[in-house]
Amino acid sequence: xxxxxxxxxxxxxxxxxxxxxxxxxxxxxxxxxxxxxxxxxxxxxxxxxxxxxxxxxxxxxxxxxxxxxxxxxxxxxxxxxxxxxxxxxxxxxxxxxxxxxxxxxxxxxxxxxxxxxxxxxxxxxxxxxxxxxxxxxxxxxxxxxxxxxxxxxxxxxxxxxxxxxxxxxxxxxxxxxxxxxxxxxxx
Amino acid sequence: xxxxxxxxxxxxxxxxxxxxxxxxxxxxxxxxxxxxxxxxxxxxxxxxxxxxxxxxxxxxxxxxxxxxxxxxxxxxxxxxxxxxxxxxxxxxxxxxxxxxxxxxxxxxxx
Numbered sequence: 001x002x003x004x005x006x007x008x009x010x011x012x013x014x015x016x017x018x019x020x021x022x023x024x025x026x027x028x029x030x031x032x033x034x035x036x037x038x039x040x041x042x043x044x045x046x047x048x049x050x051x052x053x054x055x056x057x058x059x060x061x062x063x064x065x066x067x068x069x070x071x072x073x074x075x076x077x078x079x080x081x082x083x084x085x086x087x088x089x090x091x092x093x094x095x096x097x098x099x100x101x102x103x104x105x106x107x108x109x110x111x112x113x114x115x116x117x118x119x120x121x122x123x124x125x126x127x128x129x130x131x132x133x134x135x136x137x138x139x140x141x142x143x144x145x146x147x148x149x150x151x152x153x154x155x156x157x158x159x160x161x162x163x164x165x166x167x168x169x170x171x172x173x174x175x176x177x178x179x180x181x182x183x184x185x186x187x
Numbered sequence: 188x189x190x191x192x193x194x195x196x197x198x199x200x201x202x203x204x205x206x207x208x209x210x211x212x213x214x215x216x217x218x219x220x221x222x223x224x225x226x227x228x229x230x231x232x233x234x235x236x237x238x239x240x241x242x243x244x245x246x247x248x249x250x251x252x253x254x255x256x257x258x259x260x261x262x263x264x265x266x267x268x269x270x271x272x273x274x275x276x277x278x279x280x281x282x283x284x285x286x287x288x289x290x291x292x293x294x295x296x297x
Contacts, residue, residue, distance in 0.1 A: 050210035057206075057240065075271060079278075082242050086209045149243035149279050156278055 038108030038121060041067075048089045048126070049097035056103065057082055063105060067120060068178060076157035077120065077176050083150040084124055084172055092128025092170055101126050110160070110175055118178040119159070126170050131163060188238075190218050198230045198295050204237035207245030215245065219252035219263070229261050232294045236267030246279050253285060262286060266294045 042063060046052045057078050064074040085101065093099040102125040110119035155161055160175035188211035193200040199222045207215055222228045231252070235241075249265070256263040266288040268276070276282040288294040 050208065053208050053210060054206055054240075057208075072274075075274065078240075079242065079275065082208065082240075086242065086244060089209060149246055153243055153275075153278060 038106040040104065040106050041120075042103075042105040044103040046101050046103065047097060048093045048099040048101055048128075050086075050089060051097075053082055053085055056085060060105075064120065064176075067107065069120075069176070070179075073176065073179075077122075077174075080154045080157035080174055080176075081122055081124070083153045084174065087131075087150055088124065088126045088128060088170070088172075091131065092126045094129075099126070099128065108175070110177055120176045120178065122174040122176075124172045124174075127168060128170060130165050131170055188214065190215065192218075195295055197228065198232060199226075199228045200232045200234060200291070200295070202234045202237070204239075206240040207238060207248070208240065208242045209244045212242075212244040212248045216248040216251055219248065220255055223252060223255040223259055223261055223263070227259055227261065230264060230295075231256065231261065232264045232266065232291070234267050234291060235265055235272050236269060238269065238272050241272050241275050243279070246275060246281065249285070250281065264288060264294045266290055 042059065044056065044059070046056065060078050060081055061074055064077050065071075069077065081103075085103075088101055089095065089097075102123075104123045106121045106123075108119050108121045109117045110121070111117060154174070157176075158174045159177045160173070162173040164171050164173075188203065188205040188207055191202045193202065201218065201222075203215070205211070219231065222231045233249075249263075253263050264286045267290070268287060273282070276285070
């Protein structure tokens, strides 16, 4: 049973997004999402109100630029977090605009192909209903219809995507590796 | 997000600016479906040059508009795609399903 499990997407650190190979795995509940002990950059507590999305986007746009991400990478991270928050608002809280969401942003050292290993870790937490892993696989993009794109955008934009649920909370951990000059991802 | 409507013969042109996200995409969807389904405009053109951001809910509204245009036999045309909008449409792999032009002149041409 993986209904309280974690979904993990890891991508290679080289090549453009369309060529990147991704491993998608489900983890059992007892393997709680690992939150790194890196330095905290920003923490937000916000209501599940769609009007707050632009506030988060603006703050995150500034933060990612200051960390040294390329413009394309900044846009990718902003898109991923926006989509993740949208999913929380729509699916975990069913559109109720007054439920709590916690967001924390840390600079971490993430093992990877890149020499620097510096990365931005984003953890989003909510108290909403449990996400259904079966519905977290996205959909075939050939199927032209509204909706179902958010998870695809998140997976394509981030290097790591992990989902877990414990103690009544959903936790989504996103990691974007800060590449040294010459690497351009997320575009 | 702001939507300003102009009319040119039997064409509706929407000049859209700002962010299209979960908070604002319902307004875009409503405007599109009104022009296409209720008013049955033969062509609806979206000027996206001043759109600063679009997310999956915005793309979904465009797809819904496209489907409505096909249902009623009209055209939904996009132009002025900046880097941000083009990137998201490309990421969605839906860029090919839309009729996209470089500028307004091409978009309203007979």
